[in-house]
Amino acid sequence: MKLHELRDNEGATKKRKRVGRGPGSGTGKTAGRGIKGQKSRSGVAINGYEGGQMPLYQRLPKRGFNKPNRKSFAVVNLGLIQKFIDGGKLDAGQPITEDALVASGLVRRKLDGVRVLAKGDVTSKITLEVTGASKSAVEAVEKAGGALTVTTATAAE
Numbered sequence: 001m002k003l004h005e006l007r008d009n010e011g012a013t014k015k016r017k018r019v020g021r022g023p024g025s026g027t028g029k030t031a032g033r034g035i036k037g038q039k040s041r042s043g044v045a046i047n048g049y050e051g052g053q054m055p056l057y058q059r060l061p062k063r064g065f066n067k068p069n070r071k072s073f074a075v076v077n078l079g080l081i082q083k084f085i086d087g088g089k090l091d092a093g094q095p096i097t098e099d100a101l102v103a104s105g106l107v108r109r110k111l112d113g114v115r116v117l118a119k120g121d122v123t124s125k126i127t128l129e130v131t132g133a134s135k136s137a138v139e140a141v142e143k144a145g146g147a148l149t150v151t152t153a154t155a156a157e
Helices: 078-086 098-104 135-143
Strands: 074-077 114-117 127-130 147-150
Touching (some): 074 078, 114 135, 135 147
Parallel strands (some): 074 114, 127 147
16 A cells, blocks of 8 residues: 555545535525525524523523532542552651642642542551541541541531
């Protein structure tokens, strides 16, 4: 096979439809837009418009509620903490605080606090001091011989 023999597979490429190119093309004159009317003109944006009837998205009731003062926590999994300890970015000998997690690069920013979840497994004996933790995360750390203290009232749920 030579370079000039290279071809795309049959049907791999499709020719672009060139509209408004004469009567023989099938899409000449009005270019497939029909005759007159708003949609035949350029610059039309009428998505969701129902001809003056109340649109569907306005007829349906609103659902849900966004709590304006909700707390958003930075979420950390135990498996990642263990990975950072193994990599030498966190010191298991010292208590691991939220500031230590930020300094190591595991958490970008604290937000309203750091919440520890139990995904992954922890093997080191660690002392964690965080704003929130799941019950299973607390159990997993204590099972490994460590301690997980939740500092604020937003304790394990």
